[in-house]
Amino acid sequence: MNILIISGGTPPSRELLKKEVEKSDYIICADSGANCLYKNDICPDMLLGDFDSIKSETLEAFKKSNCKITTFPAEKDFTDSEMAIEEAINLGGDNLTFLGFTGTRIDHMLGNLGLLNKCLNKNVKAVMKDDNNEIYIYDKSFKIKGENKSIFSLQAYCDEVKNLTIQGGKYPLVNYNLKLGDSRTISNEFLNEEVSITFSSGKLLAILSKD
Incomplete structure (x- = not known):
């Protein structure tokens, strides 16, 4: 089940939003993530959060729709984005796309990378997207696709990634041990x-980027 989750970071462009909505079976909004849907005349299936940052007109409009609305207290031990992901997994989502998970708040961005890792640990496919990036996390060898000369970057996530080999890139690599912070x-x-x-152990962030 393909579930689109929209959070309150930098909103996606209309083009990206429409593209991901068309591929989704279900849409969940975390708090102010609903603002960009309202602006684009799209109603989510579920809206949740403490609603401290959503516009009042957005909230009132979705209260009058068939959208399921769940309210949480402002003081809690989890973010609205994390709860949206938990709901998605509970609904049977096995292919999740995150929009509005990047932006000016670096603390939220780092936490959201942790949510990608949480999905990985639960064997749920997930990708974080904005208009310039797609971010994935892997714990085993994989293949990525992109246009000729387009950019991709790799970074170790927490653990050292051992015996990393890159084939098909401009800069190949063979059996390299990649540590956190290594810019190679x-x-x-x-x-x-x-x-x-390919790699033998560790977790690897893969980022497809464009300027």
């Missing part, structure tokens, strides 16, 4: 449409 794997390029990435 930043701004690589696709030579063709597919890059193969």
